[in-house]
Amino acid sequence: MKKLVVLLLAAVLAGCATVNYQAYEGKNNLHEGQGGSKVVADGVDFWANGAPPRKYTIIGVAEAEVGEGWGDNDILRSAVASEVKKQGGHAAIQMASESSFGGVMPIGGMMYALNNKKVRYQVIKYVD
Numbered sequence: 001m002k003k004l005v006v007l008l009l010a011a012v013l014a015g016c017a018t019v020n021y022q023a024y025e026g027k028n029n030l031h032e033g034q035g036g037s038k039v040v041a042d043g044v045d046f047w048a049n050g051a052p053p054r055k056y057t058i059i060g061v062a063e064a065e066v067g068e069g070w071g072d073n074d075i076l077r078s079a080v081a082s083e084v085k086k087q088g089g090h091a092a093i094q095m096a097s098e099s100s101f102g103g104v105m106p107i108g109g110m111m112y113a114l115n116n117k118k119v120r121y122q123v124i125k126y127v128d
Contacts, residue, residue: 017066017079021087021123024058030127031056033093041074042081045091046121052091055127059089065118072117084123092121 036050045052062083064076084092097119 017064017075019062019064019079019083021060021062021083023060023087024122026058029057031058031124039077041077042085044077044081044084044089046077046080046094047091048094051093052124052126056091056124057127058122059125060087060123061095061120062092062123063118063120065116067116076117076119080119080121087123088125089123090126091124093124095120095122 031051032055033047033051033053035053037048038052039046039048062080064080066072066076066079080092084090097117099117
């Protein structure tokens with residue numbers, strides 16, 4: 001029973017993703033990458049370890065945060081994909097990722113760590 005409570009709590013905490021979007025403005029905003037690893041989530045390309053091998057412009061930066069746990073990457077990508085579409089973008093390029101200690105919660109005589117995962121993405125629009 002204790003394990004079930006912990007799993008449910010982890011799922012609830014991981015399921016609450018927040019996204020903060022900031023528009024980008026800059027000169028010479030036409031870029032072309034050399035490629036990288038790509039995952040598609042909810043119709044949006046997510047690039048890591050490089051940038052798309054095609055022309056694009058940066059339209060903003062999205063910073064997403066979620067409680068670490070089972071499925072946290074999928075939850076983050078889904079929340080960011082929603083924001084990318086809302087802003088008229090096509091893809092997101094991962095800029096940074098970090099985890100931070102969020103506290104400790106006692107459950108059934110045991111202590112469980114609550115960590116937060118934060119990922120920053122460039123929100124981009126393909127030109128070609």
